[in-house]
Each structure stands twice: as structure tokens, then as C-alpha cells.
Amino acid sequence: MTAYIIRRLLLLPVLLVGVTIIIFAMLQFLTPVERSALYVRDIPHTEGAIEGIIKRYGLDEPLPVQYWRWLVGRIDPVTGERVGGVLRGDLGWSRVGSQSVINLIKQRFPATLELALWAVGPIILIGLWLGVKAAVNHNKPFDQISRILAIFASSFPVFVFGLLVLMIFYANLRWFPPGRISDWANVVISSGEFRTYTHLITVDALLNGRFDIFLDALRHLILPILTLSYVNWATFLRVTRSSMLETLRQDYVTTARAKGVAERDVINKHARPNALIPVATLAGFQVVGLLGGVVITETVFTYPGVGSAAAAAAQQLDVVTVLGLALFNGFILIVANLIVDILYAVIDPRVRLA
Amino acid sequence: MTTTTKPDAPSLEHELLPETISTRKIGRLERLVGPESYRVLRGLVTTPTSVAGLILIAIFTIVALAAPWIAPPARANNPYDIPRDGFSPDPRPPMSEWKRNQPPLPAWWEPVMGTEEWVHLMGTASGQYDIFYGVIWGTRTAYKTGLVITLAVLLIGLLVGSVSAFYGGLLDNILMRIVDVFLTLPFIMAALITAAVLTPRLGRTILPAVFALIAFGWMSYARLIRGDILTVRERDYILAARVIGVKDYKIMLKHILPNAIFPTLVYASAGIGEIVIIFAALSFLGVGTPVGYADWGQLLSFARNWITNLADYWYIVVFPGFALVFFVLGWNLLGDAFRDILDPKMRGKS
Numbered sequence: 001m002t003a004y005i006i007r008r009l010l011l012l013p014v015l016l017v018g019v020t021i022i023i024f025a026m027l028q029f030l031t032p033v034e035r036s037a038l039y040v041r042d043i044p045h046t047e048g049a050i051e052g053i054i055k056r057y058g059l060d061e062p063l064p065v066q067y068w069r070w071l072v073g074r075i076d077p078v079t080g081e082r083v084g085g086v087l088r089g090d091l092g093w094s095r096v097g098s099q100s101v102i103n104l105i106k107q108r109f110p111a112t113l114e115l116a117l118w119a120v121g122p123i124i125l126i127g128l129w130l131g132v133k134a135a136v137n138h139n140k141p142f143d144q145i146s147r148i149l150a151i152f153a154s155s156f157p158v159f160v161f162g163l164l165v166l167m168i169f170y171a172n173l174r175w176f177p178p179g180r181i182s183d184w185a186n187v188v189i190s191s192g193e194f195r196t197y198t199h200l201i202t203v204d205a206l207l208n209g210r211f212d213i214f215l216d217a218l219r220h221l222i223l224p225i226l227t228l229s230y231v232n233w234a235t236f237l238r239v240t241r242s243s244m245l246e247t248l249r250q251d252y253v254t255t256a257r258a259k260g261v262a263e264r265d266v267i268n269k270h271a272r273p274n275a276l277i278p279v280a281t282l283a284g285f286q287v288v289g290l291l292g293g294v295v296i297t298e299t300v301f302t303y304p305g306v307g308s309a310a311a312a313a314a315q316q317l318d319v320v321t322v323l324g325l326a327l328f329n330g331f332i333l334i335v336a337n338l339i340v341d342i343l344y345a346v347i348d349p350r351v352r353l354a
Numbered sequence: 355m356t357t358t359t360k361p362d363a364p365s366l367e368h369e370l371l372p373e374t375i376s377t378r379k380i381g382r383l384e385r386l387v388g389p390e391s392y393r394v395l396r397g398l399v400t401t402p403t404s405v406a407g408l409i410l411i412a413i414f415t416i417v418a419l420a421a422p423w424i425a426p427p428a429r430a431n432n433p434y435d436i437p438r439d440g441f442s443p444d445p446r447p448p449m450s451e452w453k454r455n456q457p458p459l460p461a462w463w464e465p466v467m468g469t470e471e472w473v474h475l476m477g478t479a480s481g482q483y484d485i486f487y488g489v490i491w492g493t494r495t496a497y498k499t500g501l502v503i504t505l506a507v508l509l510i511g512l513l514v515g516s517v518s519a520f521y522g523g524l525l526d527n528i529l530m531r532i533v534d535v536f537l538t539l540p541f542i543m544a545a546l547i548t549a550a551v552l553t554p555r556l557g558r559t560i561l562p563a564v565f566a567l568i569a570f571g572w573m574s575y576a577r578l579i580r581g582d583i584l585t586v587r588e589r590d591y592i593l594a595a596r597v598i599g600v601k602d603y604k605i606m607l608k609h610i611l612p613n614a615i616f617p618t619l620v621y622a623s624a625g626i627g628e629i630v631i632i633f634a635a636l637s638f639l640g641v642g643t644p645v646g647y648a649d650w651g652q653l654l655s656f657a658r659n660w661i662t663n664l665a666d667y668w669y670i671v672v673f674p675g676f677a678l679v680f681f682v683l684g685w686n687l688l689g690d691a692f693r694d695i696l697d698p699k700m701r702g703k704s
Contacts, residue, residue: 011534018535029551151403151690155683157631159638160675163657163664167671171664178661295542296635302661310543314550315640326547330538 004345012338019330020086023323024067030319032059037320038070038092039084057084091324096313101324104309110199111180112298112305116290117200119225123232124283128276130233131240135275136267138245146237153234162227162300169223176223178301185216224301228294232286240279247275277348284340291332397695398688407687414681418493425490428457434491434648439474439482445660445667448477457487477669479656483646485669489677491648496681499564499633500626506568507629508622511575512615518576519583520606530580533573544570545632549641560649563633563642571629578621582614589613620696624689627682634678650674 027035032054039057054060056077058069073085084090091101099107134143169176181189181201188194188210189201197207202221205214247253248271256270257263298308306325313321384392398404417424427433437457439446452472459472476485518529536544548566556562586592587610595605634651637643643652653674660667 011531014531015535015538018531019538022535022539023547026547026551029555034554148403151686152683155627155686156679157634157682159635159651159654160671160679163654163661163671163675166661167664167668171662171666289540295540295546296639299639300658307543310546311639311641314546317550317553319547319550319554322547322550326539326543329540329543333540334538 001345005342008338008341008345012334015334016331019327019334020071021067023327023330024070026323027070027319028063034319035059037095039076041093086324086327091327092320094313094318094321094324096316096318096321097309101321104321105306105325105328108304108306108309111303112294112307113291114200114202115221115224115228115294115298115303115305116287118202118221119228119290120287122225123229123236123286126229127233127236128240128279130237131279132244132267132272132275134237134241135244135248138248143241150234150237153230156230158227158231158296159300161230162223162297165223165226166300176219178220178223178303180217180220180304181213182216182220185213188213220301220303224297224303227297227300228290235286236279236282239282240275243278244271244275247271250274280347281340281344284343285337288333288336288340291336394692394695398691401691401694403687404691407684407689407691410680410684411688414493414497414684417490418497421490421494424460424462425487426458426460427487427491428455434495436483436488436491436646436648438646439478439484442482443480445480445656445670446474446478446482448475448669449473450477476673479653479670480659481646481656483653483656485653485673488648488653489650489673492650492653492674492677493681495560495647495649496630496634496678499560499567500630500685503564503567503571503629503633504622504626507571507625508575508618510568510572511618512579512611514572515576515579516583516606516611519580519587520602520610526580529576533576536570536573539570541570542632542635545636546639546641549636553642558642558644560643560647563636566636566642567629567632575618575621579614579618582617583610586610586614617696620689620692623692624686627685627689630678630685631682650678654678 027038033050036050036053036057036059040053058066058074061069069084071085071087073082073088073090075081076083082088084092089102091105093099094101094104097104130146134146137143166178170178189196189204194204194208194210194213197204201217202214205211205217248267250271253266253271256266261270294305295307295311297303298305299311302308306329310322310325310329313319313325383395387395398408422433427435428437429435437455439452439456440454450473452474456472459470463472464470474484474486476489478484479488514529514533518526539547545563545566548569549562552562552565556565592605592609595609600609634649634654637647637649637651638655638658640655643649645652651674654671657664657667657670660670664671
């Protein structure tokens with residue numbers, strides 16, 4: 001167990017350095033002027049200003065030096081302050097967001113987190129239920145139909161599905177609007193009386209005792225949750241089903257049946273817990289994937305999270321912002337994946353001993 | 355199994371040991387491609403899901419090949435520019451008439467409809483882009499991008515995976531850590547940043563998106579082919595080849611690769627669908643492809659400005675959306691059938 005965790009921990013710095021190198025390499029596709037957004041907000045349109053900034057922030061230094069400066073920041077020769085440095089959390093200036101990239105993340109991340117937290121439950125519970133049910137009914141209609149539907153689901157791009165459900169449930173029926181919150185609720189939230197605790201609107205609304213705002217936020221969340229769910233259900237269905245089928249073939253399941261244990265107990269008590277072990281990793285990775293911001297889903301539903309911010313910045317070629325968001329994304333995923341891997345070792349002795 | 359030693363009583367044996375004597379005729383095709391490939395081919399044409407997949411793929415292939423006949427381009431040297439009927443921002447419904455800049459009338463229109471008036475069969479999107487034209491030529495875009503990108507990532511994955519597996523040791527370790535690093539970012543995010551970085555350098559063409567998908571699409575192929583080679587490498591016939599002194603590269607190319615590559619090719623057939631989805635997604639997000647390029651994602655992106663009015667403008671979503679869905683579905687059905695047929699548990703049953 002310890003050896004496994006140590007081996008896994010050794011990979012951590014490799015991944016972290018690797019991701020920073022990828023992002024830094026991408027920055028090199030920009031001209032020095034474009035890269036100056038890492039350090040300054042605007043470049044004055046005067047003669048020689050550009051050259052001055054390139055000199056001042058060392059944007060023409062050798063690459064290894066620039067890489068190091070990009071990581072830890074540099075001392076501004078004029079003001080004497082330390083500027084930049086992605087490891088200090090200074091990811092540069094976002095032209096599209098008209099604020100620093102790190103502020104943009106602080107502002108957008110709660111929305112992404114809220115969506116992820118709400119989506120996890122339906123994805124995992126219903127996905128598992130489908131998979132177990134399909135395996136128990138192996139080769140019966142439920143299995144066949146759910147399998148066909150799973151192929152359909154994985155062929156259905158999220159943006160097509162998203163537009164279709166918006167067309168039906170918003171444009172036609174006016175049930176579930178896009179966005180994160182209605183205007184009237186937004187007015188209440190920005191007023192002084194509404195106290196912000198967590199920046200998760202649903203939670204804050206409950207803490208403030210504003211049930212109407214809670215419901216309004218939930219109304220906006222339903223379609224994104226549905227969209228995130230159907231794709232993941234297909235994956236869960238496939239993995240749970242094959243794992244469950246595998247387990248049902250084991251000798252101890254036959255033994256249980258031979259002893260005369262009721263079929264329901266055989267499935268629920270003997271087979272399912274063991275079948276869920278590989279599914280647990282999948283669940284971990286899916287949740288982690290949600291945290292990274294879901295670019296397309298957020299964009300379709302104009303949901304103001306990290307993902308839609310990245311898409312908007314990419315569309316307007318605000319590369320410093322996109323790369324900043326991607327770096328943040330990468331760091332979150334690396335750490336979260338590490339946690340998932342270690343938890344996996346904790347629940348499955350076979351991984352520990354291997 | 356000594357049945358063949360008693361040639362004078364074949365009928366009796368047939369009754370006793372029906373499994374051991376095969377009266378099955380071996381056809382010309384089977385003799386040509388060998389029993390294993392024959393089993394795969396036969397599986398593909400007898401499994402209902404794969405037949406459905408093949409039919410869908412066949413339809414899209416015909417549409418792609420016949421695109422200039424189905425929807426003649428307004429300017430023959432720029433067929434991927436969707437012709438525009440004016441510039442008004444409001445979409446117009448299906449079957450509304452062409453007013454300006456009408457492209458040549460397709461040859462099939464008059465005999466079928468009995469009129470010389472060319473209409474917007476599927477309506478127009480904002481900016482009066484003809485949806486029908488975009489859907490038809492979008493088929494070509496999907497094939498172009500899907501095949502080129504899949505082929506490219508397959509080759510890169512093949513190179514990295516086989517080098518990694520064949521040499522092993524430190525090199526293997528380094529290459530696989532690079533794979534880990536590339537897999538850290540989600541595919542769509544990685545493709546998004548690469549396309550955004552490349553667009554100012556390459557201009558607004560489809561190239562940034564294509565390069566982006568290639569740059570971050572090869573890793574799973576590398577892993578897959580590496581694993582398969584490692585299994586094949588342990589077989590006795592490889593050892594035999596080594597013993598008689600066959601050169602490394604020859605063992606690799608002639609003995610290992612042909613035996614290890616099949617699962618990867620199957621994976622690639624389902625991979626085409628995913629590539630086409632992500633390419634359309636980039637186009638939908640407005641990264642890469644120029645506005646008005648005949649691509650399904652591009653057409654769908656027009657719907658983003660009309661979310662509130664989608665009840666009226668449904669045709670912007672439905673036509674290109676379902677073209678994309680059925681295209682991907684075709685490849686996924688084929689891939690799924692492939693997976694079943696190649697599943698070792700199914701071997702010998704056909």
C-alpha cells in the first residue's frame with residue numbers, strides 16, 4: 001500500500017511540470033507583444049512602448065529563463081515589485097473578462113462547482129442502477145434496449161442534445177431557462193440583505209431562508225444536469241454491466257446460490273459490492289472531469305462557469321486567458337486524480353498488493 | 355480425433371462425431387482472406403447493429419461523393435463556402451424561395467418537383483446561409499476531418515507505442531510519462547487551447563482545429579498498441595525469429611505489428627465518430643473554422659444566437675444536428691459490432 005502510494009506520489013511532480021511545460025510551449029506560439037498580457041494590462045500606443053515592455057519583462061530572454069520567470073514571477077525593474085508567476089497564482093490579464101485571470105477563476109469556479117455537485121448524484125446513482133439492472137437481465141429486452149440506447153447516447157454530441165432540450169423545454173414550454181439565475185433573483189442576491197456564504201447559489205439561498213431563489217437556481221440547473229448525465233450514464237452502464245456480469249460468474253456467487261440464498265440477496269449482498277470496485281474509479285474520474293469545467297455544456301446553456309469562460313476567451317483569441325484557465329484545469333485534475341487513485345487502492349486490496 | 359484414418363466409413367463417423375468433420379464448403383473469399391478475417395467479415399454483415407451502421411455509413415458516403423450533384427456550389431473553386439441569400443440576420447423557414455445569389459439548379463430538382471424554382475430546402479440560418487447546402491457539403495467535411503485526423507493519430511500512436519514497447523526500459527518510461535502528461539487535460543479543453551493558439555498563426559481555416567485534434571488525439575492509440583505489442587512480443591515465433599537472427603526492424607514490421615495492430619484498427623473505426631464530434635464542437639464554439647464554412651458544427655453555432663426563438667427556428671438545430679448524430683451513430687454501431695465479434699469469448703462461435 002505504502003509502496004503504491006509512494007509510486008503514485010512520484011508521478012505527481014512529473015505531471016505538474018509536464019502540464020506547465022505544455023502550456024508554456026503553447027505561449028511560445030504568441031508574439032512577445034501578445035505574451036506581455038501575462039504582466040501588463042494595456043500597451044500604450046506610443047512609439048517604442050512595445051520594445052520597452054519586451055525589455056522590461058524580459059520577453060526576449062532565452063526560453064529556460066523565461067520559463068522559470070513565468071513560474072515564479074519576476075521583479076519589475078521600474079516599480080521593484082514582483083509581477084507574474086503562475087505558481088503565485090498570477091496568470092496574467094484577461095482581455096475578455098477585463099480582470100485578472102485568477103479573479104475570473106474565483107468568480108466563475110463556484111458556478112462550475114455547484115453544477116458538478118448537483119450532477120454527481122443523478123449520474124452515479126442512475127448510472128449504477130442501469131448497469132446492474134442490465135447485467136441481471138443479461139440478454140433480455142432491458143439489456144438489449146439499454147445497450148442500443150447507450151450507443152445512441154454516445155453518438156449524440158452534447159451540444160446537439162443541449163440545443164434540442166433547450167428547444168423543447170425552454171423555447172417551446174418555457175420551463176427551464178438557460179443561464180444560472182433569473183434577473184429578479186440576481187437583484188436580490190446582489191442586494192445587501194442576501195448574505196453570501198459559499199457562492200453556491202442553491203446553498204446560500206437555503207442558508208438565507210430564500211426558498212424561491214433556491215428553486216429558481218435549481219430550475220436553471222436541471223437541463224445542464226440532464227445533459228451531463230446522459231453521456232455519463234452510457235459509460236456507467238457499460239462499465240457496471242460488464243463488471244457485474246464478470247462478478248456473477250464467480251464461484252462464490254454460485255456457492256451462494258447453491259446454499260439457497262435468495263436471488264435478491266445474491267445480487268445485492270454478494271455480487272454488487274464487488275462489482276462496484278472498478279466502477280468506483282470511473283465514478284471518481286467522471287466527477288473530477290466535471291470539476292474541470294464542462295466547456296460545451298456550460299456554453300450551450302450560457303452557464304457562467306470556468307468552461308464557458310474558456311470557450312468565450314478561445315473564440316475571441318484571448319490566448320493568455322485560455323491558457324491560464326487550462327493550467328488551472330490541469331492542476332485541479334492532477335490533484336483530484338491522485339486522490340481518486342489512492343482511494344481506489346484503499347477500497348481494492350488487489351491494487352494495493354500488485 | 356483419428357476420424358480421417360477411416361476413409362471407408364464416412365457416413366457413420368459423421369453421425370458419431372459431427373463436430374470433428376466439417377462438411378462446410380470453404381468459399382473463395384474465405385480462402386483468400388483466411389478463416390479469422392472471414393469470421394470478422396461475416397460477423398459484420400450478419401450482426402443487425404453493424405448492418406445498420408454500414409447502411410448509415412454507405413448513405414453518408416454516397417452523399418459525400420455526390421455532393422456537387424445534390425447541391426451544386428455557387429462558386430466551383432470554393433465549394434466549402436455556404437452560398438448566402440442576402441445578409442439578413444433572421445433565419446428563414448424551409449422551402450422559402452431563393453432571392454439572390456442563387457447557385458445553379460441541381461439536375462435532380464426539376465424532374466422530381468416539376469418546377470425550376472430553387473428553394474431553401476432546409477431554410478436559412480442567420481446571415482442567410484443555406485442550411486441544405488451546409489448539411490450536404492458538411493458530409494464531406496466530416497469525412498475529410500474524420501479520416502485525416504484518425505489516420506494521423508493512428509500513425510503517431512503506432513510510432514510512439516511500438517518504439518515504447520519494443521525498446522522498453524527508460525525510453526518506454528519517458529514516452530509513457532509523456533502520454534500521461536498529454537492525457538492530463540480533457541480532450542476538448544486541450545483541443546480548444548491548441549486551436550486558439552494556432553488560429554492567429556494559420557488563419558481562420560480548418561487547419562488549427564485539425565492540428566489541435568491530432569496533437570492531443572494520439573495518446574490512447576499509443577497505449578493500446580504498446581500493450582498489444584508487449585503481449586505479442588512474448589510469443590514463441592518472435593523468439594524463433596530472434597534466434598535465427600532476423601533484424602530488429604524486420605521482426606517489428608513483419609512479425610509483431612501485423613499481429614498486434616488489429617484491435618487498434620477496430621478502436622480507430624469507432625474513434626472516427628468521436629473525432630468528428632470534437633471537431634464539430636470546436637466549430638460550434640467558434641474556434642477554428644471560418645464563419646460560413648460547410649460544417650455541421652458551424653451551422654449549429656448559428657443557433658446559439660437564437661436560443662429564445664428556437665421554437666420558430668427549429669430547423670437550424672434539427673437538420674445539421676441529426677446529420678451529425680447519424681454520421682457518428684453509423685461509426686459507433688460499426689465499432690460496437692467489431693468489439694463483439696473480436697471479443698475472444700466469442701471466438702469460434704460466429
